[in-house]
Amino acid sequence: MRPDSARLADLAGQWRSAYIHIPFCARVCPYCDFAVVAGQDDLVQRYHRAVISEIEMSDEWGPLDAVFIGGGTPSRLPPELAGSMIEALDSKFGLASDVEISMEANPEDINATSSSAFSKAGVSRLSMGVQSFDDVVLRELGRQHTSDQAQNAVAAAQAVFPRVSIDLIYGHPVETNLSWEQTLDLTLALGIDHVSAYSLTVELGTPLSRAVTNGYPAPDDDVQADRWERAAERLEERFVRYEVSNYATEQPCRYNLATWAQGEYEAFGLGAHGHRGGIRTRNLRRIDRYMEAVESGKRPLAGETVVSGWDREQERLMLGLRRAAGVITGPGGRRVLELHPEFVKAGIVKEENGRIVVVRTLLTDTIIREVLTMPPPE
Ligand SMILES: C[S@@+](CC[C@H](N)C(=O)[O-])C[C@H]1O[C@@H](n2cnc3c(N)ncnc32)[C@H](O)[C@@H]1O
Numbered sequence: 001m002r003p004d005s006a007r008l009a010d011l012a013g014q015w016r017s018a019y020i021h022i023p024f025c026a027r028v029c030p031y032c033d034f035a036v037v038a039g040q041d042d043l044v045q046r047y048h049r050a051v052i053s054e055i056e057m058s059d060e061w062g063p064l065d066a067v068f069i070g071g072g073t074p075s076r077l078p079p080e081l082a083g084s085m086i087e088a089l090d091s092k093f094g095l096a097s098d099v100e101i102s103m104e105a106n107p108e109d110i111n112a113t114s115s116s117a118f119s120k121a122g123v124s125r126l127s128m129g130v131q132s133f134d135d136v137v138l139r140e141l142g143r144q145h146t147s148d149q150a151q152n153a154v155a156a157a158q159a160v161f162p163r164v165s166i167d168l169i170y171g172h173p174v175e176t177n178l179s180w181e182q183t184l185d186l187t188l189a190l191g192i193d194h195v196s197a198y199s200l201t202v203e204l205g206t207p208l209s210r211a212v213t214n215g216y217p218a219p220d221d222d223v224q225a226d227r228w229e230r231a232a233e234r235l236e237e238r239f240v241r242y243e244v245s246n247y248a249t250e251q252p253c254r255y256n257l258a259t260w261a262q263g264e265y266e267a268f269g270l271g272a273h274g275h276r277g278g279i280r281t282r283n284l285r286r287i288d289r290y291m292e293a294v295e296s297g298k299r300p301l302a303g304e305t306v307v308s309g310w311d312r313e314q315e316r317l318m319l320g321l322r323r324a325a326g327v328i329t330g331p332g333g334r335r336v337l338e339l340h341p342e343f344v345k346a347g348i349v350k351e352e353n354g355r356i357v358v359v360r361t362l363l364t365d366t367i368i369r370e371v372l373t374m375p376p377p378e
Pocket residue numbers: 031032033034070071072073104105106107128129130131167168169198199200201202203
């Protein structure tokens with residue numbers, strides 16, 4: 001099946017997944033708003049034990065079709081600790097025979113030795129935070145690696161992992177059209193099977209956001225839209241775009257595809273978000289509180305939300321409309337068409353084979369804002 005197949009997009013809603021968050025980073029990048037800690041590597045072993053306990057205290061379920069070990073920087077973990085977390089998931093839930101086990105990595109951690117150790121630990125797909133192949137952009141993003149290091153890391157990973165993905169960030173004010181073009185050229189030349197290309201977002205509360213408040217140039221919306229278009233044009237020479245920011249030659253990221261299909265996933269670790277039985281949960285985001293909760297035998301929940309009725313239908317559309325395959329129309333889609341016939345007239349949205357698809361991808365967020373505020377049918 002193609003990465004943007006509607007059948008695959010819908011099937012993914014039935015997959016069972018697990019997410020494990022590894023918060024440790026060498027340094028916190030100025031744009032990053034994830035649950036991360038730097039300079040606390042002495043906590044790694046204790047954190048690892050806490051995650052295993054959290055897995056053990058969860059309810060029976062499974063087997064798992066997809067696992068995502070995200071961060072933070074999971075590649076800072078000793079590979080045997082990643083391996084024992086995967087084993088803990090296997091003994092608790094079981095792993096499907098074709099399970100996909102993705103792990104995020106920073107290029108400075110990846111070489112022939114670490115790649116083969118993570119592969120032996122059970123990781124089957126590596127997703128590397130390259131961000132750019134331009135050293136000027138990398139420096140300004142506060143990254144620890146150079147373009148050469150990233151290329152070597154990708155080559156080392158490809159020699160071991162059947163599937164390698166890279167993340168790119170476009171639209172930093174120091175990036176030029178030429179620099180983005182060269183990053184896309186190199187991306188196409190690597191022979192990897194997946195790319196995620198994100199526009200730089202200024203997240204509130206980050207050092208980047210404070211710098212922008214103090215006069216540092218903010219990313220320009222029009223420039224970012226142009227860069228998205230160029231990425232789509234160029235990357236589609238080799239890949240199929242199956243979501244606003246995601247491209248694959250053959251296989252999409254299973255875990256992400258499952259989340260966009262409103263699928264269910266268990267979540268472990270700092271600040272991790274889960275979804276089971278119509279309830280969305282979020283874990284504590286402070287590492288001391290997270291570990292204290294788990295060590296005293298409690299689930300480390302910061303909160304949970306029951307998502308039902310019309311809210312659930314709006315959520316189904318919000319997630320599904322990001323995919324190239326769109327989403328089964330259903331009551332929410334019918335309501336969009338009823339309240340906003342202009343979307344179809346203007347060629348922004350189409351309805352085809354019982355699905356709603358956003359045709360003008362750059363307007364996806366605008367459509368989703370309307371979806372989230374539309375009242376239920378009377
Ligand atoms: C949370 S990071 C974890 C991966 C790894 N630590 C790294 O940074 O390479 C996952 C991806 O999110 C993207 N990302 C994080 N913050 C972002 C931001 N403010 N704007 C755009 N993309 C962002 C980056 O592409 C990054 O590779």
